[in-house]
Amino acid sequence: MTDATPVNPSPLDSPLDLRAVVAGIERTNELLTRVLAEVATTPSTHAVFVDAGYAYAAAGRLVAGTEDRRAFELDAEGLIEAFIDKARTIFPDSRLLRVYWYDGARRRIHTPEQQSIAELPDVKVRLGNLNANNQQKGVDSLIRSDLESLARHRAISDAVLIGGDEDLVSAVEAAQGYGARVHLWGIEAIGGRNQAEPLLWEVDSQRTFDLDFCKPYVTRRTGFESLGEALARGPAPSREDVRFVGARVAAQWLGARGHDSLSELLPGHPYLPGTVDQELLVEAESLLGLSLRGHADLRRALRDGFWDHLRMQF
Incomplete structure (x- = not known):
């Protein structure tokens, strides 16, 4: 008799094993179909990030002819609503996460005006410091932290950034690195630009608001x-x-x-x-x-x- 080398049967030779593999593939396909359907029906989300120092200075200069906050009143609630409405028309299939309002305050203590803004629905006030020269400190780092965190956790697909400082470039790059699109909005400048060119180069889209848009929200104070x-x-x-x-x-x-x-x-x-x-x-x-x-x-x-x-x- 000749010795024959035994042949081990393949795990797929059994009809039962084949049926199990086919059933597993079908279950996987079903799960993928459900996930894709859920993703397709889940609306995208956007958030608006406002550098209040930029908004006050640019709107004041355009409408009232001065950047000095003491010389005019800004209807922050009305302006925020206008930004929300504009975002709603630009991102019709997206829902608003919230508006982030970044401003400075002495020892990070809310002023009465900042308190009233913080009480608005869908608005989060974030405060940096205000130094002796009334300059904001730490606002750019707050914007970067929030923008990067929300993009990293896929909480937003689009970010509207209202500001002009070149230091915001790193925030834009960080958010884009996680797949979010960043849209830069600005306020018209008289005789030049009020947004850094490197920031303009980095964003995905740009939009500028003119005098007619800003005028309803700025009122010159009398006596100044x-x-x-x-x-x-x-x-x-x-x-x-x-x-x-x-x-x-x-x-x-x-x-x-x-x-x-x-x-x-x-x-x-x-x-x-x-x-x-x-x-x-x-x-x-x-x-x-x-x-x-x-x-x-x-x-x-x-x-x-x-x-x-x-x-x-x-």
Whole structure:
């Protein structure tokens, strides 16, 4: 007899095994069909990210002729609703997750205005710090954190970004890296741009809102005008006028703080600490009834008058 090598039967040789494999494939196909059907019926989601500092500055400059928040009122609720409505028309098959409103505040404590915005439906207020020069700090990092997190977790498919800072480029790149599309919205600038070119290059689409869109939401406060308006209305204050106001503010400052504070300032002449410089500007603008922002020559005269009075007291 010759030895024969036994042949092990293939697991697929059995009709029962074949039926089991076919049944498994059919179950897998059924699950895939259900998943695809669910994905097809699930609406996409978008969120709106608003740099409030940009919105105030750009809208104020366009409508009221100044970026100084004290010179105008912004109907934030109306503007947010307008942004939501515009997004609804651009993304008709998408649902809104929420609007993120990024602003600055001293020690991150909500102002009454920010509290009222936070109470609006579908709005989340996120606060960075506000330094002595009323500049926002930490807002860009908050935008990047939220934008990246929502894109990474597939919570949004589209992000509307309303801002203009070049530092937002990294936030756009991070969101796009997770598959989200980023749409940059801006407010029309007079005689130039108010959004960084690298940011414009990076986004998926762009849109700009004009004066007619913004005008209903900006109201100039009475009794406060920009220097440009003052020039149009009549003679502007002279350097000597502004210098005199600087000396007047210095007298008030010294009377409130005493000569000990003066000895701390003198070694830094001709420079003022940021907090003191900001106090000087705010008080001087109140006395003059107009904004000196963007007029470096008059601000230098203001500081000169401030120093003149202080040095006379030493």
